[in-house]
Amino acid sequence: MCWLHAVSLISVIFFTCGSVAAVGGNNYWYTEEQPVATTKPSFHVNGYNIYGSQPANGGLPANGGPTYRSETNFGGQPANGGLPANGGLPANGGLPANGGLLANGGLPANGGLPAKRGQLPYGTPTHIGQTIYRSQPNYGGQQRYNARPRQLEYKCIEGNLQYDCVFYDVHIDMQTQDVYFGFEDITLNNQKIVTFKNSTMRKLPAALLASFRQVEVLNLNGLQIEQIDTNAFAYAHTIQKLYMGFNAIRYLPPYVFQNVPLLTVLVLERNDLTSLPRGIFHNTPKLSMLSMSNNNLERIEDDTFQATTALQNLQLSSNRLTHVDLSLIPSLFHVNVSYNLLSTLAIPIAVEELDASHNSINAVRGPVNVELTILKLQHNNLTDTAWLLNYPGLVDVDLSYNQLEKITYQHFVKMQRLERLYVSNNHLVALNLYSQPIPTLKVLDLSHNHLLHVERNQPQFDRVEYLYLDHNSIVTLKLSTSHTLKNLTLSHNDWDCNSLRALFRNVAHPAVHDADQHCKIDYQLEQGLCCKESDKPYLDRLLQYIALTSVVEKLQRAQGRCSATDTINSVQSLSHYITQQGDVPLQGNEQLEAEVNELRAEVQQLTNEQIQQEQLLQGLHAEIDTNLRRYRLPKDGLARSSDNLNKVFTHLKERHAFKLRETQARRTEANAKQKETEDLEQENIALEKQLDNKKAKQAELRQETSQKRQKVKQLEAKKNRNPDTRRVTK
Numbered sequence: 013m014c015w016l017h018a019v020s021l022i023s024v025i026f027f028t029c030g031s032v033a034a035v036g037g038n039n040y041w042y043t044e045e046q047p048v049a050t051t052k053p054s055f056h057v058n059g060y061n062i063y064g065s066q067p068a069n070g071g072l073p074a075n076g077g078p079t080y081r082s083e084t085n086f087g088g089q090p091a092n093g094g095l096p097a098n099g100g101l102p103a104n105g106g107l108p109a110n111g112g113l114l115a116n117g118g119l120p121a122n123g124g125l126p127a128k129r130g131q132l133p134y135g136t137p138t139h140i141g142q143t144i145y146r147s148q149p150n151y152g153g154q155q156r157y158n159a160r161p162r163q164l165e166y167k168c169i170e171g172n173l174q175y176d177c178v179f180y181d182v183h184i185d186m187q188t189q190d191v192y193f194g195f196e197d198i199t200l201n202n203q204k205i206v207t208f209k210n211s212t213m214r215k216l217p218a219a220l221l222a223s224f225r226q227v228e229v230l231n232l233n234g235l236q237i238e239q240i241d242t243n244a245f246a247y248a249h250t251i252q253k254l255y256m257g258f259n260a261i262r263y264l265p266p267y268v269f270q271n272v273p274l275l276t277v278l279v280l281e282r283n284d285l286t287s288l289p290r291g292i293f294h295n296t297p298k299l300s301m302l303s304m305s306n307n308n309l310e311r312i313e314d315d316t317f318q319a320t321t322a323l324q325n326l327q328l329s330s331n332r333l334t335h336v337d338l339s340l341i342p343s344l345f346h347v348n349v350s351y352n353l354l355s356t357l358a359i360p361i362a363v364e365e366l367d368a369s370h371n372s373i374n375a376v377r378g379p380v381n382v383e384l385t386i387l388k389l390q391h392n393n394l395t396d397t398a399w400l401l402n403y404p405g406l407v408d409v410d411l412s413y414n415q416l417e418k419i420t421y422q423h424f425v426k427m428q429r430l431e432r433l434y435v436s437n438n439h440l441v442a443l444n445l446y447s448q449p450i451p452t453l454k455v456l457d458l459s460h461n462h463l464l465h466v467e468r469n470q471p472q473f474d475r476v477e478y479l480y481l482d483h484n485s486i487v488t489l490k491l492s493t494s495h496t497l498k499n500l501t502l503s504h505n506d507w508d509c510n511s512l513r514a515l516f517r518n519v520a521h522p523a524v525h526d527a528d529q530h531c532k533i534d535y536q537l538e539q540g541l542c543c544k545e546s547d548k549p550y551l552d553r554l555l556q557y558i559a560l561t562s563v564v565e566k567l568q569r570a571q572g573r574c575s576a577t578d579t580i581n582s583v584q585s586l587s588h589y590i591t592q593q594g595d596v597p598l599q600g601n602e603q604l605e606a607e608v609n610e611l612r613a614e615v616q617q618l619t620n621e622q623i624q625q626e627q628l629l630q631g632l633h634a635e636i637d638t639n640l641r642r643y644r645l646p647k648d649g650l651a652r653s654s655d656n657l658n659k660v661f662t663h664l665k666e667r668h669a670f671k672l673r674e675t676q677a678r679r680t681e682a683n684a685k686q687k688e689t690e691d692l693e694q695e696n697i698a699l700e701k702q703l704d705n706k707k708a709k710q711a712e713l714r715q716e717t718s719q720k721r722q723k724v725k726q727l728e729a730k731k732n733r734n735p736d737t738r739r740v741t742k
């Protein structure tokens with residue numbers, strides 16, 4: 013609400029400006045891309061150019077050409093001795109530019125032109141036949157004496173009641189340099205509410221706010237800004253509201269908001285921010301409204317808002333946030349963190365409206381907050397509602413599209429003003445609001461759940477105005493004649509016809525806002541709703557349910573898909589159903605009892621089997637651990653056993669491969685040795701053979717020798733027997 017106050021305050025300001033502008037006539041500022049040649053020499057008097065000031069009343073001839081006076085004046089004296097509130101019109105004031113609008117008259121809404129300097133600007137576009145007289149360049153507050161033409165220069169016109177300065181057709185890209193805004197004497201650029209139309213500005217230059225140093229509201233939405241000059245806001249000491257949405261800003265320079273102590277509203281929605289520089293908001297203590305929705309932010313670090321103690325309104329929807337601890341920003345009042353990736357929601361102490369829908373939230377924490385009025389948590393992963401006890405002031409709670417299984421009065425006992433509770437599209441099987449109905453509740457949406465028996469909640473149903481029960485499995489419903497229902501939905505349930513007939517005796521049909529069309533077999537349309545005739549409706553549904561379950565189970569068992577867990581779950585929901593129903597005469601039906609017993613036995617058997625399997629599994633896990641220890645593998649505590657087992661397998665495989673390689677090397681070595689041995693043996697044999705040959709030859713030679721000796725002996729003997737020979741030889 014504080015935020016709304018600020019807005020209405022601003023519209024008051026706008027209105028004031030509007031009236032001032034009206035006093036000066038429909039005054040406009042001109043945009044001017046190229047400066048036009050100066051046709052009149054400048055006079056330098058104490059560093060100021062003084063071109064004859066115009067009559068303050070702006071009552072210049074409506075179409076009278078250049079009407080400046082050529083007299084110069086004088087030593088920094090007020091040109092016109094203190095200009096009147098409408099700012100003293102410039103040279104060409106009163107010209108029928110754009111249909112009788114003054115070219116740049118009515119200057120400052122604050123009326124207080126720089127009277128103490130006595131200086132007036134001359135900036136007149138030639139295309140309407142005006143000449144331009146430049147004042148001394150006074151850019152950045154420095155006096156410069158050598159006027160040089162400014163490359164690219166934009167001037168603004170007063171646009172409408174909302175803005176006292178609108179720039180048209182400004183086009184700046186990444187390469188643009190030396191761009192100038194407004195008058196060279198920056199004291200003349202005293203507009204406070206500035207915007208751009210039909211413009212693009214790829215890079216936000218420092219020049220804009222260096223020239224316009226009194227801006228309080230700056231609207232830079234939709235200018236295709238990609239980059240912000242580090243010094244873009246270095247002179248923006250007065251800025252309070254800064255709109256930079258619908259651009260393409262990828263990052264913020266770390267110190268860009270260092271000198272904006274009065275910044276109250278900052279809008280950066282629909283940009284390409286992925287993160288925020290550390291400490292980016294540490295010097296913006298007055299920041300009360302910040303929007304950064306539709307960016308790509310991933311985290312909001314815990315110290316981001318430690319200095320923004322006035323931050324009330326925070327818009328962060330449609331980012332990729334996995335972390336933001338809102339409870340660290342106790343000043344928050346309105347928050348939107350919808351469409352992110354949060355799994356925990358930390359609710360701050362005084363937030364009044366909080367939209368955290370479309371996340372993956374499964375835990376809600378934070379201090380007690382009695383202010384919280386509207387809480388949107390649809391499309392999350394909640395399984396529990398006990399945390400609601402911390403928010404007794406809730407009026408409006410949306411918990412639809414979660415994983416809730418029951419709604420119980422215990423979590424709502426502290427609610428003092430709860431009017432609307434939305435729990436559609438959950439997994440509700442149990443509803444207990446009968447023990448202690450919520451007295452203030454007006455809207456209760458329970459549609460699209462698995463509710464079956466809700467009749468007991470009549471005390472609650474009777475006192476609400478809107479009750480949505482469609483798309484459940486409800487069989488019977490009772491309402492008293494004094495119910496306050498205005499709208500009731502009942503279609504897509506499992507109605508008992510007798511119950512419907514009784515119900516419609518107490519409920520005027522127009523209150524029922526939906527209907528069934530086609531009924532399944534055994535069902536008929538009655539009062540626009542499908543229902544079934546039976547004497548004992550719950551028993552009938554129970555039998556039907558059991559039959560269905562058995563059929564499904566038999567089928568699954570036949571296909572080997574029947575798991576013990578499934579069976580246990582279905583029997584549990586069955587027994588829940590029975591407990592809820594309480595007085596179903598189960599005993600009467602022997603066939604039913606037999607079947608239930610049979611099922612129980614089967615469940616028991618399956619449970620035993622499951623226990624055995626689990627034991628086996630545990631044994632296997634232990635064995636895996638033993639192996640891990642044995643092979644000195646580190647155990648990853650968080651990993652599943654199968655992963656650890658894989659680790660053992662990988663290790664063993666590697667070990668095996670290593671051993672195999674080693675064995676092969678040994679074998680090759682052995683083979684080589686064996687070959688060597690064989691070669692040696694072969695050589696041995698050859699040598700032996702050679703030896704044998706030698707021996708044989710030796711024997712042969714010996715024999716030959718002895719034969720020869722024999723022969724010699726014989727010959728000697730012959731010789732002795734012959735005397736002639738003896739003689740001869742003597």
Ligand SMILES: *[C@@H]1O[C@H](CO)[C@@H](O)[C@H](O)[C@H]1NC(C)=O
Nearest residue numbers: 180181182183209210211212
């Ligand atoms: C917008 O700017 C473009 C390009 O500068 C120009 O051609 C066009 O006339 C402008 N449109 C309006 C409505 O001023």
Ligand SMILES: *[C@@H]1O[C@H](CO)[C@@H](O)[C@H](O)[C@H]1NC(C)=O
Nearest residue numbers: 305329330348349350351367
């Ligand atoms: C939060 O933001 C989403 C997305 O922009 C929007 O649809 C929703 O209406 C906002 N919630 C509130 C409470 O304004």
Ligand SMILES: *[C@@H]1O[C@H](CO)[C@@H](O)[C@H](O)[C@H]1NC(C)=O
Nearest residue numbers: 355371372373374392393415
């Ligand atoms: C949240 O719930 C959805 C839908 O039931 C499910 O697909 C998703 O895995 C859940 N996410 C978490 C983080 O639990």
Ligand SMILES: *[C@@H]1O[C@H](CO)[C@@H](O)[C@H](O)[C@H]1NC(C)=O
Nearest residue numbers: 478480498499500501525526
């Ligand atoms: C009643 O509820 C239905 C279903 O939500 C809706 O279409 C209809 O407009 C509601 N009627 C009134 C009077 O609120």
